[in-house]
Amino acid sequence: MTTLTTIAATGVLRESWLLLAFPLFGAVVLLVGGRRTDRWGHLLGVAMPIASFVYGLIAFFTLLGDTDRSQDTHLFSYIPVAGLQVNEGLLIDQLSISFVLLITGVGSLIHIYSIGYMQHDTDRRRFFGYMNLFIAAMLLLVLSDNYLGLYVGWEGVGLASYLLIGFWQFKPSAAVAAKKAFVVNRVGDFGLTVAIFLMFAEFGTVQFPGVFGSVKAGGSGVATALGLLLLLGACGKSAQVPLQSWLLDAMEGPTPVSALIHAATMVTAGVYLLVRSNPILADSPTAQLGITVVGAVTLLFGAIIGCAKDDIKKALAGSTMSQIGYMTLGAGLGPAGYVFAIAHLLAHGFFKAGLFLGAGSVMHGMDDEVNMRKYGGLARIMPVTFATFLFGYLAIIGIPPFSGFFTKDGIIEAAWDKGGTSGAILAGCALLGAGLTAFYMTRVMLMTWFGKRRWVEKAHPHESPGVMTWPMILLAVGSVFGGGFLIIGHRFENFLGPVTGLPPTSHGIWSVAGIIALVLALGGVGLAWSMYGRVAVPAEAPRGRFPVVAGRKDLYGDAFNESVLMRPGQWLTRLSVYFDNRGVDGLVNSLAALIGGTSGRLRRMQTGFVRSYALSMFFGAALLITLLLVVRL
Amino acid sequence: MSPVHYVALSAILFVIGGVGVLVRRNAIVVFMCIELMLNACNLAFVAFANMHGNLDGQVIAFFVMVVAAAEVVVGLAILMAIYRARRSASVDDANLLKW
Numbered sequence: 001m002t003t004l005t006t007i008a009a010t011g012v013l014r015e016s017w018l019l020l021a022f023p024l025f026g027a028v029v030l031l032v033g034g035r036r037t038d039r040w041g042h043l044l045g046v047a048m049p050i051a052s053f054v055y056g057l058i059a060f061f062t063l064l065g066d067t068d069r070s071q072d073t074h075l076f077s078y079i080p081v082a083g084l085q086v087n088e089g090l091l092i093d094q095l096s097i098s099f100v101l102l103i104t105g106v107g108s109l110i111h112i113y114s115i116g117y118m119q120h121d122t123d124r125r126r127f128f129g130y131m132n133l134f135i136a137a138m139l140l141l142v143l144s145d146n147y148l149g150l151y152v153g154w155e156g157v158g159l160a161s162y163l164l165i166g167f168w169q170f171k172p173s174a175a176v177a178a179k180k181a182f183v184v185n186r187v188g189d190f191g192l193t194v195a196i197f198l199m200f201a202e203f204g205t206v207q208f209p210g211v212f213g214s215v216k217a218g219g220s221g222v223a224t225a226l227g228l229l230l231l232l233g234a235c236g237k238s239a240q241v242p243l244q245s246w247l248l249d250a251m252e253g254p255t256p257v258s259a260l261i262h263a264a265t266m267v268t269a270g271v272y273l274l275v276r277s278n279p280i281l282a283d284s285p286t287a288q289l290g291i292t293v294v295g296a297v298t299l300l301f302g303a304i305i306g307c308a309k310d311d312i313k314k315a316l317a318g319s320t321m322s323q324i325g326y327m328t329l330g331a332g333l334g335p336a337g338y339v340f341a342i343a344h345l346l347a348h349g350f351f352k353a354g355l356f357l358g359a360g361s362v363m364h365g366m367d368d369e370v371n372m373r374k375y376g377g378l379a380r381i382m383p384v385t386f387a388t389f390l391f392g393y394l395a396i397i398g399i400p401p402f403s404g405f406f407t408k409d410g411i412i413e414a415a416w417d418k419g420g421t422s423g424a425i426l427a428g429c430a431l432l433g434a435g436l437t438a439f440y441m442t443r444v445m446l447m448t449w450f451g452k453r454r455w456v457e458k459a460h461p462h463e464s465p466g467v468m469t470w471p472m473i474l475l476a477v478g479s480v481f482g483g484g485f486l487i488i489g490h491r492f493e494n495f496l497g498p499v500t501g502l503p504p505t506s507h508g509i510w511s512v513a514g515i516i517a518l519v520l521a522l523g524g525v526g527l528a529w530s531m532y533g534r535v536a537v538p539a540e541a542p543r544g545r546f547p548v549v550a551g552r553k554d555l556y557g558d559a560f561n562e563s564v565l566m567r568p569g570q571w572l573t574r575l576s577v578y579f580d581n582r583g584v585d586g587l588v589n590s591l592a593a594l595i596g597g598t599s600g601r602l603r604r605m606q607t608g609f610v611r612s613y614a615l616s617m618f619f620g621a622a623l624l625i626t627l628l629l630v631v632r633l
Numbered sequence: 634m635s636p637v638h639y640v641a642l643s644a645i646l647f648v649i650g651g652v653g654v655l656v657r658r659n660a661i662v663v664f665m666c667i668e669l670m671l672n673a674c675n676l677a678f679v680a681f682a683n684m685h686g687n688l689d690g691q692v693i694a695f696f697v698m699v700v701a702a703a704e705v706v707v708g709l710a711i712l713m714a715i716y717r718a719r720r721s722a723s724v725d726d727a728n729l730l731k732w
Contacts, residue, residue, distance in 0.1 A: 608731030610724045614654050 003279055004209045004499070006091060006145065009071035012062050015055075016073050016090045019100060019143065022051040023135040030129030038125045042118075045128025046111045049135050053104035060097050069093055069498065072145050086206060091145035095499045098342060099142040099272060102349045106264045107135050109471035113357055114256040116468035117364055127167060127254065134160035138265055142272055147196045147206040150273070154192060154237065157266045158185050164261060165253040177249035184246040188236010192273070195229035198222070212279035226280050227287025231294065234270030238324050240298045245557040247321055248305070251313040255360030258313055263320045263356050264349040271324065271345055274331040275338050278500050282334065289422070291332030292415075296429040299325030301555060303436035307443065308551025310541055311370045312359045315444050316352070319396065322433060323348050329426060330411040333418060335501030339493045340410030342500075343486045347403035350478035351395035357472045358389035361464040362448060366455060372447040373539050374456070379449040381461050384469045386449055388476035393445050395479035397438040397521050403483030408434065409514040410487060416513045417505055427513060434517040438524030446532040454539045639680035646673035658723045660712050664705065671701045 009016065026048035030041050037044070063069050070093040078086040092100075111131060118124040137156025144150045166178030199206050202222050203214045215223055234240065239247035250262050261267070274281065274291060281288055302321030309315040323344070330341030363370060365382060379386045395402040398409065412434070416427040455461065463469070486492035488509065493502060543549075550556060646669055653666030675694040682690025716722050 603732040606732045608728030610727070611655055611658075618651060618655070 004070060004093075004212050006070040006072040006093075006209055007068045009073040009092065010066075013059055013071045013092050014073055016059065016092055016143065017075060018055050019052050019059075019090075019104075020136050020139050022048040022055075023132040023139070026132035027129050027136060030125055030132065035125075041125030042115050042128050045125075045132055046108070046115065048132050049104050049108040049111050052135065052139065053101070053108050056097065056100040056104050059092055060101060063092065063094070063097055078148065083204070086146065086148050088149050089145040090143040091208065092143065093499055094496050095272075095276060095342065096142050098346060098496070100139060102346055103135060103138050103142070103265050106349050106353050106475070107131075107138075107260055109474055110256050110260045110264075110353060110357065113259075113360070113468050113471040114254075116465050117256055117360055118254065121254075123167070127164075130160055130163045130167070131256075131260070134164065134261060134266070138269070141269055145208055147199060147208070147211070150276075151192060151196060154233075154269065155189065157261070157269065158182065158189070158237075161185075161250070161261050161266055164257040165250045167254055167257065168252070171252065173249075174252040177246075177252040181246040181250050184243050185236045188233045188243055188270075191229045191232025191236070195226050195233065198226060198229065208276070215280050215283055220283055223280055223283035224286045227277070227284040228290055230273055230277050230280070231287060231291055234273050234291075234328065235294060236270075237273075238267050238270030238328065239321050240270065240294050240325065240328055241301050244298065244301065244321055245554065245561055248314050248317050248554055251311070251317050255313065255356060255363060258317070259353045259356030259360065262317065263352040267320060267324055268327065268345045268349070271327040271331055271341055274328070275342060275500060278335075278338060281332075282501075288332045288334060292329050292418075292422070292426055293332075295325045295327070295329030295332055296426050297325070298322070299329060299433040300429055300436070301325070303433050303440060304547070305551050305554055306440040307436060308544075308548050310372050310447075310552075312362070312372050312375075312444060312448065313356070313370055315372070315440060316355055316359060319355075319437065319440065320352055322437065323352065323396070326408060326411050326430065326433070329430060330414060333411075333414045336414040336417055336503045336505070337411060338500035339496050339503060340407060340414055342496060343483070343492050344404075344407035344411060346486065347395065347407045347479070347483040350475050350482050351392040351403055354388055354392040354472055354475035354479050355396070357468070357475065358385050358392065361385040361468055361472065362461075364464050364468070365461045366459050369455070369459065372444065373537060373541060374454055374459075375448045376451045376454040376537065377449070378461060382463045384463060385472065388469075388472040389445070389449070391476040392479050393441050395483070397441050397525070398434060398517060399521070400518070401480075401484050403479050403481070405514075405518070406483035406487035406509070409511070409517055410507070412517055413507055413511055413513045414503065431513070431517055431520055435520035435524040438521035439528045442525045442528035443532050446528065447537055450533065451537055454537070636680045636684040640677055643673045643677040643680065646670075646676065658725050660715075660722045660724050663724060664708055664712075668701060668705070671697055 026044050030037055030045060033041070063071070070091065072089050072091050074087055074089045076088055078084075078088060080086075111128070114124075114127065114131065118127050121127065134157060137153050137160055139153070141150055141153030141157060144153060162178050162182045165181050166175050168174045169178070196206055199211050202218050203211055205211060205214075215226070232243075235243045247262060247267065251258055253262070281291070299322045302318045302323075302325055304318075306315050306318030306322060309318060327341045327345050327348070330337035330344065361382065362375065362378060362385060365385075366375070369375070391402065395404045398404040400406075412427055412430040415430050416423060418426060490506065493506075544552070553559065650666045650669035650673060653669065654663050657663055657666065675697050678690035678694045678697070680690075682688060682694075712722060715727055719726060
């Protein structure tokens with residue numbers, strides 16, 4: 001059990017607002033400046049995240065030298081009124097600085113890559129404006145020292161994601177995908193919103209230290225409610241079952257967007273939220289169980305979808321969903337899993353961004369063809385892209401000594417250590433997922449890089465320019481060494497431990513679970529080779545049996561949403577309209593008709609004959625006097 | 634003389650006035666009938682004041698006279714205007730203000 005205590009920031013960390021200011025400035029200049037900034041806009045757009053990254057590095061090394069590593073900078077108060085005191089500030093601690101380095105580091109590389117990838121796009125400047133906006137919002141999300149500020153960033157990245165998925169809005173499919181992502185995310189945002197309301201109602205504050213300090217006294221009921229609501233929020237943003245359906249469609253956006261937002265950073269915001277809220281989860285085993293179940297289901301769900309897709313980006317998107325499932329599983333395991341969840345998140349940020357950039361490089365050289373059945377034999381034509389993709393591949397399937405081996409096995413072992421039936425089931429799911437990961441990634445490798453050429457003659461595949469390959473090379477270096485650097489010698493555990501709590505049991509590099517995972521991964525590789533390497537891949541997709549068909553249809557996620565949520569929703573709407581027209585309106589209208597009709601008849605009493613008025617006055621007066629006499633007597 | 638006589642006279646005058654208001658068409662006559670009713674009331678007031686030995690009823694009688702005078706001024710002015718417009722002083726003819 002850890003609680004968060006912060007000190008006022010000192011030295012260079014006092015200027016942490018600069019982190020946000022750089023990309024925000026870039027976004028404002030590029031989006032407000034309009035066409036005037038077209039010529040140099042992309043250079044400004046690249047410079048801003050790099051500036052933030054440099055500051056992030058300085059802050060990181062400053063933090064390493066300090067003993068108090070949770071340093072808070074107060075910025076301003078939101079409308080301070082008697083009972084409503086919400087201070088906005090930026091919190092730099094071990095967790096947030098890890099994210100800052102990931103977001104700005106990988107973000108800078110992807111910005112550089114985008115210069116080449118978006119070169120022929122007339123709207124490149126607008127693209128960089130949105131990307132800078134995203135970086136600013138994401139940094140606000142991870143740096144805020146309270147849930148309200150986090151929520152502002154949360155919505156900001158949602159907006160940037162919406163704008164970037166629909167960047168090519170002239171394509172109806174992109175516009176629809178953007179809308180879908182936004183709507184599905186609203187469901188998750190609803191959970192986060194209610195969680196913040198609940199915190200404010202129960203604890204009277206939304207600052208992290210205040211909430212974490214009083215959650216113990218609030219009782220486990222409040223902690224469970226908060227934990228489950230935060231899980232709903234995390235499910236929306238991180239594309240976890242049941243709110244997973246938007247991520248595959250989000251691949252309609254430009255590939256650098258898929259790499260940055262829908263693989264490396266934004267979709268991991270849910271994991272950040274859960275790990276940041278670890279004192280809340282510590283008081284609620286129910287919420288933790290819910291998180292592990294969601295994680296385990298999603299890691300299999302995504303992996304199965306990844307196995308069936310022929311679209312290279314969608315196969316990678318299924319993989320992203322699955323890997324975030326691992327992180328969510330880790331985040332549900334308590335202090336045993338937090339460190340590995342974040343370590344896997346960072347390693348995944350590198351290798352998945354690298355894989356997406358590799359896919360983008362292939363698409364760039366192949367006239368935006370995404371169907372892997374139209375690839376094949378590209379390894380000799382795009383050697384640099386192939387090499388970086390290969391390292392990313394080895395990292396994700398967990399071959400030692402590449403990144404994924406260290407970080408993913410940490411999560412599997414933590415699940416195993418949970419013990420009991422649930423621990424065995426969770427670890428079993430995670431191991432099965434490791435095998436599936438190896439299968440679908442090998443499938444992607446073989447279909448794209450090996451075998452016979454299946455592309456059409458006019459495709460002219462070619463290697464990408466240096467501005468695109470260098471970021472991929474740097475990301476590949478990260479994929480090779482990142483995981484080992486973090487895990488060997490418990491480096492990351494000791495760094496992050498004060499925020500999340502240390503794992504109760506310490507593991508060596510080799511363990512039983514790790515070896516089983518490795519064997520299963522090699523089995524997956526072998527199975528994939530026997531299906532896609534030994535025999536030629538047909539250029540047209542075969543019809544396939546049940547699991548393949550289901551996987552191609554995203555395991556019926558959309559069909560489920562349509563039949564369970566959309567159709568009943570439409571019926572409910574129609575019923576409400578009917579009830580409104582016939583019931584409510586009927587009542588009101590008939591009342592109005594009654595009054596109107598009655599007064600229409602009463603009006604006839606106004607005859608215009610003065611003497612008849614006089615007569616009625618006489619009768620009235622007589623009646624009044626009679627009544628008075630009767631009552632008096 | 635006992636007050637009963639005065640009150641009886643007052644009642645008779647009031648009924649004559651009331652019937653006149655209801656049955657006559659000429660606005661001038663209706664006015665005079667209304668004056669008759671008002672003065673019947675005045676008579677009753679004064680009779681009762683005399684009976685009870687205080688001045689309240691007599692004061693009220695003065696007020697009634699003032700009101701009656703004002704009413705006649707306004708009423709006759711309206712009557713003049715109607716007569717000029719329609720060449721008729723019949724109250725049945727002035728029936729435009731209705732549903």
